[in-house]
Amino acid sequence: MRSIIPILTVVAALMAIWYAGAIWMNSKWALDQAERAGVELSLSEIVTDTLAQERPVLPAPHQVVTELWQTTVEKNITSKRSLVFHGWITLSATLLGFIFGTGLGVLLAVGIVYSRAMDMSVMPWAIASQTIPILAIAPMLVVVMNTIGATDFLGKDTAEALFGTQPAFMKGLLPKAVIAAYLSFFPVVVGMVKGLRAPDAMQLDLMRTYSASGAATFWKLRLPSSMPYFFTSLKIGIAASLVGAIVAELSASPIRGLGGRMLTGSYYGQTLQIWAALIGAAVLAAALVGLIGALQRGTLRRMGMKP
Amino acid sequence: MDQDVVIEANNLDLTFQTNDGPVHALKDVNLTINKGDFVSFIGPSGCGKTTFLRAMAALEEPSNGSITVNGMSADEARRNRAYGYVFQAAGLYPWRTIAGNIKLPLEIMGFSKAEMAEHVNKVLELVDLKGFGKKFPWQLSGGMQQRASIARALAFDADILLMDEPFGALDEIVRDHLNEQLLELWARTEKTIGFVTHSIPEAVYLSTKIVVMSPRPGRITDIIESTLPKDRSLDIRDTQEFIDIAHRVREGLRAGHGDDA
Numbered sequence: 001m002r003s004i005i006p007i008l009t010v011v012a013a014l015m016a017i018w019y020a021g022a023i024w025m026n027s028k029w030a031l032d033q034a035e036r037a038g039v040e041l042s043l044s045e046i047v048t049d050t051l052a053q054e055r056p057v058l059p060a061p062h063q064v065v066t067e068l069w070q071t072t073v074e075k076n077i078t079s080k081r082s083l084v085f086h087g088w089i090t091l092s093a094t095l096l097g098f099i100f101g102t103g104l105g106v107l108l109a110v111g112i113v114y115s116r117a118m119d120m121s122v123m124p125w126a127i128a129s130q131t132i133p134i135l136a137i138a139p140m141l142v143v144v145m146n147t148i149g150a151t152d153f154l155g156k157d158t159a160e161a162l163f164g165t166q167p168a169f170m171k172g173l174l175p176k177a178v179i180a181a182y183l184s185f186f187p188v189v190v191g192m193v194k195g196l197r198a199p200d201a202m203q204l205d206l207m208r209t210y211s212a213s214g215a216a217t218f219w220k221l222r223l224p225s226s227m228p229y230f231f232t233s234l235k236i237g238i239a240a241s242l243v244g245a246i247v248a249e250l251s252a253s254p255i256r257g258l259g260g261r262m263l264t265g266s267y268y269g270q271t272l273q274i275w276a277a278l279i280g281a282a283v284l285a286a287a288l289v290g291l292i293g294a295l296q297r298g299t300l301r302r303m304g305m306k307p
Numbered sequence: 308m309d310q311d312v313v314i315e316a317n318n319l320d321l322t323f324q325t326n327d328g329p330v331h332a333l334k335d336v337n338l339t340i341n342k343g344d345f346v347s348f349i350g351p352s353g354c355g356k357t358t359f360l361r362a363m364a365a366l367e368e369p370s371n372g373s374i375t376v377n378g379m380s381a382d383e384a385r386r387n388r389a390y391g392y393v394f395q396a397a398g399l400y401p402w403r404t405i406a407g408n409i410k411l412p413l414e415i416m417g418f419s420k421a422e423m424a425e426h427v428n429k430v431l432e433l434v435d436l437k438g439f440g441k442k443f444p445w446q447l448s449g450g451m452q453q454r455a456s457i458a459r460a461l462a463f464d465a466d467i468l469l470m471d472e473p474f475g476a477l478d479e480i481v482r483d484h485l486n487e488q489l490l491e492l493w494a495r496t497e498k499t500i501g502f503v504t505h506s507i508p509e510a511v512y513l514s515t516k517i518v519v520m521s522p523r524p525g526r527i528t529d530i531i532e533s534t535l536p537k538d539r540s541l542d543i544r545d546t547q548e549f550i551d552i553a554h555r556v557r558e559g560l561r562a563g564h565g566d567d568a
Contacts, residue, residue, distance in 0.1 A: 202394050209364055210388065210411075212415045216414075216415045224402045227402075304404065
C-alpha cells in the first residue's frame with residue numbers, strides 16, 4: 001500500500017496539533033490552580049498536568065482512548081455507563097429511521113417520476129423540509145409524540161408481553177426514528193428521481209416497440225437503471241439518519257444514546273465523555289457507510305455492472 | 308393492391324411543433340413496401356428518413372395521411388408486436404448478459420422459459436454470436452454489441468425488421484462485414500427490412516429498393532428498384548450495374564439539394 005505513508009503523515013500531523021492544542025488550552029486551568037496554591041510550575045510540570053486533567057477543556061488523544069476503552073471493553077454492555085449500550089440505542093433509532101426514510105423516499109420518487117402533479121407539488125416541499133433546522137423541529141416532535149403517546153416501539157405493554165421486560169432501545173425510539181427518517185428520506189428522493197429518469201429516450205422507445213406495460217418498463221428498465229443512484233443516496237441517507245438520531249437524543253427522554261451522552265457530558269463538564277461519544281458516533285457512521293458501500297459493490301457486481 | 312403489401316404510406320405528413328415554430332419533417336410521402344423487400348432510406352440529415360421509419364413503428368404520430376403496417380394502423384401493428392426495431396446505438400442493458408438482453412422482449416411478451424431458451428439460441432446463431440450468451444455487453448466489441456441488438460430485435464420473430472442507421476457508429480471494415488452478414492440473415496429469414504442509412508454504397512449493396520429523400524420539407528425524391536441479383540457478395544460493388552445505381556442515388560440526392568437553392 002503506497003498510500004499508507006501519506007496517511008500516517010497526516011495522522012501524525014493531526015496528533016501533534018491536537019496535543020499542542022491540549023497543552024495550550026488546558027494550561028490556563030493548570031496555571032490558575034498553581035497561582036492559587038502559590039507555586040511556580042516548570043514547563044514539564046505544565047505539560048504533565050495539562051495532559052492528565054480530569055475535566056480538560058480539550059482532552060488529549062490518549063485520554064479519549066482510555067475513556068473509550070473503559071466505557072466499551074471494561075464495562076458490561078448492559079450497563080448504562082457503557083458506550084456500547086448507548087451506541088446500540090442510537091444505532092437502533094438510526095436503522096429504523098433509515099428504513100422509514102428510504103421507504104418513504106423511494107415511494108415519493110416513484111410518485112414524482114410517474115405523476116406530473118406530484119412532480120410539481122412534492123419536490124418543492126421536500127426541499128423546503130430540509131431548509132428547516134432539525135434542531136428546531138426535533139424538540140417539538142418529541143413533545144407532540146409524547147403527548148399522543150407514540151414514543152415506544154411496539155408500546156410498553158406489547159413489548160413486555162413479548163419479551164418479559166421492555167428492551168431498553170425500544171423506549172422512546174419512535175420520535176428519534178421519525179427525525180432520523182426526516183433527514184434521510186431527502187437524499188433518497190433526489191437520487192431515486194434521477195435514477196428512475198436515467199433511461200434515455202431510446203431505451204424508453206425500445207420498450208414502446210415491445211408494447212411493454214408500464215409495470216414492465218418500471219421493473220425491467222427504470223428500477224435496474226436507478227441502482228447506482230440508489231446506493232449513492234443510501235450512503236448519504238444513512239449518515240444523515242445517524243445525525244438525526246443523535247440530534248433527536250438531545251431532546252428525547254430518557255436521555256440515552258450517543259446524543260444523550262454528549263448532552264449529560266456537557267451538563268457536568270465531562271469533556272472526556274463528550275469526546276468519547278463523538279468518536280463513537282464517527283466510528284458508527286464510518287461502519288454504516290462502509291456497510292452500504294459493500295452492499296453496493298456486491299449488488300452491482302451481481303448485476304454485471306462493469307467493475 | 309395485392310396481399311404482399313406490408314407497409315403502405317399514403318400522403319403522409321408529419322409536422323413537429325417546436326419552440327421555433329413548426330418543423331415539416333415529412334410532406335406528402337407515398338410508399339409501398341412488399342413482403343421480403345429490403346428497403347433503404349437515404350438522404351442528408353434532416354430529410355425525415357428516421358422520422359419516416361419511426362412513423363412506421365408508431366413511435367411518431369403522423370399529422371396527416373395514413374400509414375398501414377400489415378393492413379393495420381401503425382399503432383395497432385406496434386401493439387401486435389409486428390416489427391423488431393434496431394436503434395443507432397446497441398442500447399443493451401449493462402446489467403443483463405447478452406442472452407438476458409435478447410430475452411428482454413420475450414419476457415415482456417410472456418414467452419415460456421423453454422421457448423425463450425430456444426429463441427435465444429436461434430437468434431444468437433443467426434447473428435453469429437454463438438457462445439457469447441453469458442458475456443456482459445461491456446465484454447463485447449461495438450460491432451458485436453450491435454449484432455446482439457439485432458438478435459434482440461429478431462428474438463420474437465416479427466416479420467418486419469426496422470433498422471435506424473444500425474451501423475452508423477462503426478468503422479468501415481466492421482460495417483462491410485456486418486452488411487454481408489445482414490444480407491445472409493435476410494436471405495435465411497425472408498424478413499421485410501426497412502433500413503435507414505446515409506451511406507450510398509451501403510444502401511445500394513443491401514437494398515432491393517432504395518428510397519432517396521431530401522430535406523425541408525422531408526420528402527421522397529426518387530425510388531429506385533435495384534436490378535442487382537438478390538444473392539450478392541461484396542465484390543458486386545465493383546460492377547458497372549452497381550456503379551450505375553449508386554450514380555442514380557447520388558443524382559437523386561443532388562436534385563433534392565438543388566430544389567433548396
